[in-house]
Amino acid sequence: MHSNFNDWFLEASITLRDDQLKNRWEGVEEISKKATKDDIINLVKIFYSMPVDKNYKDTFAETFIKIDAAFSRKNEIELAVLAGAVLAQIAIKYNLYSFCELLVRAAFFGNRRPAVSGIYQVIGQTQLDDMITIRESTNDEKNIQTSSMTLAKALETSGNAWTPDVANGFNGYAKTIDASIKELNDAVNKICKANKVYFEDSQLLWWLTAGWSKDLRCSYKLVNSLEACLIIGKEAAELVRIYPGPYSIEGVLYKVVEYCKKNTAKLDFSEVISQIDGEWKKRYNEKYDIPNMLELLPVTAALAYSENTESKNEWIHKYNHEACISVDEIKCAPFEYAVQMYFEVLAQKCYFDL
Known part of the structure; x- marks a missing residue:
């Protein structure tokens, strides 16, 4: 459960017991881990108290009713807080975090405001952290693990005969090679991502300079x-x-x-x-x-x-x-x-x- 979960309800003038908070968070987790990009669009609408597809809204409320039969689908304010909590959880934990962060930010304009400012601030800070991580992580360095000479030594001592020591040496050698290939693949992927970052930055710099x-x-x-x-x-x-x-x-x-x-x-x-x-x-x-x-x-x-x-x-x-x-x-x-x-x-x- 997010450390500010109860505070978000209090900001919306809603007081819940500990068992109710636990039930609500169970629903938040269930929805956030299954959310699609189209779900995020509907969640942002609920969070900003905007008209939303009735079927989606009913399905959203039903998740919490299954966990707590006393939950009311008519409490628009609580639904908005819960939608915001789901969005915050997606931004922090799940793969669609970038779209979630961008859409929540894009919807904030003029006199339109979300149900709970505390949730908006958490999502905004998460977005900033993600922006920084993308750029700063390109500077990390890591040495690729090299294979040991275990196999060569085992062959040398056994006179090139296939012995249990050679078999064990070969097994260790294969595991080391496998680990090295994985590390190399990760490193290549990281280099490709870094190159994309540098290309993006250079494009923006040319645009700015010109x-x-x-x-x-x-x-x-x-x-x-x-x-x-x-x-x-x-x-x-x-x-x-x-x-x-x-x-x-x-x-x-x-x-x-x-x-x-x-x-x-x-x-x-x-x-x-x-x-x-x-x-x-x-x-x-x-x-x-x-x-x-x-x-x-x-x-x-x-x-x-x-x-x-x-x-x-x-x-x-x-x-x-x-x-x-x-x-x-x-x-x-x-x-x-x-x-x-x-x-x-x-x-x-x-x-x-x-």
């Missing part, structure tokens, strides 16, 4: 931050191949945004969306199209809803209702929009790659 937009086909110095902030986040994410990405990415995005003209302190969200070129928006919506995830990705949803609308702000009403975010309340710096777009694109790429 200050050139692939999508706009011009220097970022020629465009203003209102037009470029979302494109900056997208282009950075498309250079990342190892999830959950580099821990220094926000510094990279900050530098690129600084290249732009008119780096206004705060921009209205609706204005940022309306300034995006229609053709670019169409290409983006065609490339990144995961319908069940759309409402969890605030910028991506806005780009989808705003395409082909007759008036500038026609999409806002539908967006406010379905994405559970008030557009009029969102006012961020260009850098913040770039970071948000980066995590949304990276979460979608991670989903496609799983």
Whole structure:
């Protein structure tokens, strides 16, 4: 059981007995170890108190009812806490941790908040730790085990006859070779991973140094931050191949945004969306199209809803209702929009790659 499990319930003003906590954690473990990437999408929706498929929600609640018949499927707040606990456990322990971390982060925007901030902080810290581990582990060194001369010595002393000593020597020699091959294979895999990290870093460095937009086909110095902030986040994410990405990415995005003209302190969200070129928006919506995830990705949803609308702000009403975010309340710096777009694109790429 996570050491903060009880604290998460207390933050949501829910008090449970020790036996109830134990039962709830049993359900958390059962769900987290079987979770798929599509389950994670639904879990994030529950965690953020957003509309979710009824069948999934009933199945989720049923896991806890089987363990504790007194559990109520109608307690929306407790379900949200438990969904968050499952997400935290996946982030800490299971193979889908990167997608889980990225989607929880991407869903956090504007006035949308998760059920328990403590869970969000745990997942965020786990994501940062994973980012650091990817880069720092490439510097580890390990010597490959070499085979002993046991077999050669046994053959020498036996006059090359097949004796029990030779048989034992051969057995030991074979085990040593097998262990060496395994270590060599691990080392080669580690080198390949390190090369991917170095390639990713070099790509980001070239992009940062050049200050050139692939999508706009011009220097970022020629465009203003209102037009470029979302494109900056997208282009950075498309250079990342190892999830959950580099821990220094926000510094990279900050530098690129600084290249732009008119780096206004705060921009209205609706204005940022309306300034995006229609053709670019169409290409983006065609490339990144995961319908069940759309409402969890605030910028991506806005780009989808705003395409082909007759008036500038026609999409806002539908967006406010379905994405559970008030557009009029969102006012961020260009850098913040770039970071948000980066995590949304990276979460979608991670989903496609799983």
